[in-house]
Amino acid sequence: MRSLLGNATFLRLFAGRLVTNAGDSLAAVATMWLVHELGGSPALTGLAGALTLAPNTLQFLFGPLADRARLDRLLVGSQLTQLLVVLAVPVSWALGSLSVWVVMAVGPLTALLNQPVYPAQSAALPRIVADDELTDANSAFAFALQGSDSVLNAVGGVLVAAVGGVAVFLVDAVTFGVAALLFARLGLGRPGGEGTPDGEREDEVVAADGGDTEGGTSYFGDLREGFSFVRGTVLLHMAFVPIVVNFQGGMNLALMPGFADTLGGATAYGTLLSVAAVGMLLGSLVAGPLDSLPYGLLAPVALTSSGLAWVAGVYIPGLLPTAVLFGLAMLPLGVMSVLTSALIQSAVETSMLGRVSALLASSSSLAAPLGAFVGGAVADGVGVVPIFAASALAFFLAAIHHLVVPSLRRLPPVAEARRIETN
Structure with missing residues (x-):
């Protein structure tokens, strides 16, 4: 674990993942509260929760992007688009047009835009840490992210009570901006391509042979190849x-x-x-x-x-x-x-x-x-x-x-x- 603390690229990825996770937690808490406040219906609150969870089932669609795109650009783009989306709530409030439907659209869209982060993280870790450090690296991510979820859910509730749900979305926008800055400094290019940090391990076919991995020439080809x-x-x-x-x-x-x-x-x-x-x-x-x-x-x-x-x-x-x-x-x-x-x-x-x-x-x-x-x-x-x-x-x-x-x-x-x- 100590060697990971000296790995600057790992620390930037770790910090960015932690900050964007904070944004997700705050967005979820603020979304549920505003839907409850504006809609006044348990059915609407339940629907908002279901819609916010639903994008998790679509994560597989972003896998090919993590394998084909420059990972730093993919991560930065994900954060900046989430920043713009969450700003729709305070902007709508300032214009006097905030409604429960605006909030119910922002919650699921924010969750959807964050789906590339997990496959990108999974694809990045073996390239920036040694094989014998993978367990420690994953342990650090799991411990920090699960811990931050527990803490930030409570923090989100306190912020909602103190400054209101709309203001929490402003805080949320800041977290996505900070995460984008951290991810921008990763220097991770395409797998096996340019722009990768020193020490990246070479692609290698392991004993779990899934067939020819060079056959995916398009997004859908890559997607089919993942299933295969x-x-x-x-x-x-x-x-x-x-x-x-x-x-x-x-x-x-x-x-x-x-x-x-x-x-x-x-x-x-x-x-x-x-x-x-x-x-x-x-x-x-x-x-x-x-x-x-x-x-x-x-x-x-x-x-x-x-x-x-x-x-x-x-x-x-x-x-x-x-x-x-x-x-x-x-x-x-x-x-x-x-x-x-x-x-x-x-x-x-x-x-x-x-x-x-x-x-x-x-x-x-x-x-x-x-x-x-x-x-x-x-x-x-x-x-x-x-x-x-x-x-x-x-x-x-x-x-x-x-x-x-x-x-x-x-x-x-x-x-x-x-x-x-x-x-």
């Missing part, structure tokens, strides 16, 4: 785990308020959300020393541990033991999130990373709203507590999948990721 690459490797099986876990997360999103009512209401709700975030944070922090363990065996152990802690947390009475167990259930997921990112970055050639990471993220994002819908509908007839507990089946199912699929079970430690074999 994933379909031809163990990555297709790896994608199953975040899909199942996100489905469980969607169920929890819908059921957590009702479950918290059985433990004391709003205070319990806030407590459970906080300890879940802390568990993920701690998991991302301790992931580094675990990258020497075989991934294929560590994953089912981690998933099973999460499932057992979750079920125990639901049925052991009392807020304190439930909170502790929920935090413990999230800790292994934080570990696996970091190690999975590092494994993919080590096992996929640089020219494909944007497409592959974006495609995997989009596929898993689709599961969350589906889980929320199914969980809410079933719990309405059966009851919240049993369905909340049954959501842990997702962890056990993912663990079994890892054990019964040979290519998953044989996955090596992250440091040896080039040995991944095709199906």
Whole structure:
């Protein structure tokens, strides 16, 4: 980790990612508040939330851009366009034309414009840090971003109360401007092309052979190539785990308020959300020393541990033991999130990373709203507590999948990721 602190390019990428994440968090908080304030309808607030989450499922569309474009220009362009979009709210307010529909358009559009940032980050990290630093680099990103989400959601609420939702959008615009300045100094060109910092590793085809990666001559050709690459490797099986876990997360999103009512209401709700975030944070922090363990065996152990802690947390009475167990259930997921990112970055050639990471993220994002819908509908007839507990089946199912699929079970430690074999 110490060597990363001496890597100026990594620090600029890290700082820019942190600042733009702050902008996203503030935008989400301010959007929901203004929709509530201007629309006065829970249905409109719910619709705004759904629309703001929806762009996450489209992230795969930006993968080819991360693999083809100059990464610094892609990142800067994303930030500057978001800056202009969020300014629509204070400008509309100044002109006396601000409406709930303006805010509902700005929220999803801002989220959509930020989708290139994650695949660009994934494509950039292996080019600016050494192979044996990837786990630490991903751990630093995961810990900082998850931590900033927790803090900035609270900060956003305080700012809304202090200066109003419109003013928060002005603060938001500043964050995107600062992020653009940081990204502009990265000096990252196209993968394998000009304008890349010293020490960038050469493109290399790893054992997870997805076919000829030079065949994509257009955006749509690159997009198809991304699908073909994933379909031809163990990555297709790896994608199953975040899909199942996100489905469980969607169920929890819908059921957590009702479950918290059985433990004391709003205070319990806030407590459970906080300890879940802390568990993920701690998991991302301790992931580094675990990258020497075989991934294929560590994953089912981690998933099973999460499932057992979750079920125990639901049925052991009392807020304190439930909170502790929920935090413990999230800790292994934080570990696996970091190690999975590092494994993919080590096992996929640089020219494909944007497409592959974006495609995997989009596929898993689709599961969350589906889980929320199914969980809410079933719990309405059966009851919240049993369905909340049954959501842990997702962890056990993912663990079994890892054990019964040979290519998953044989996955090596992250440091040896080039040995991944095709199906």
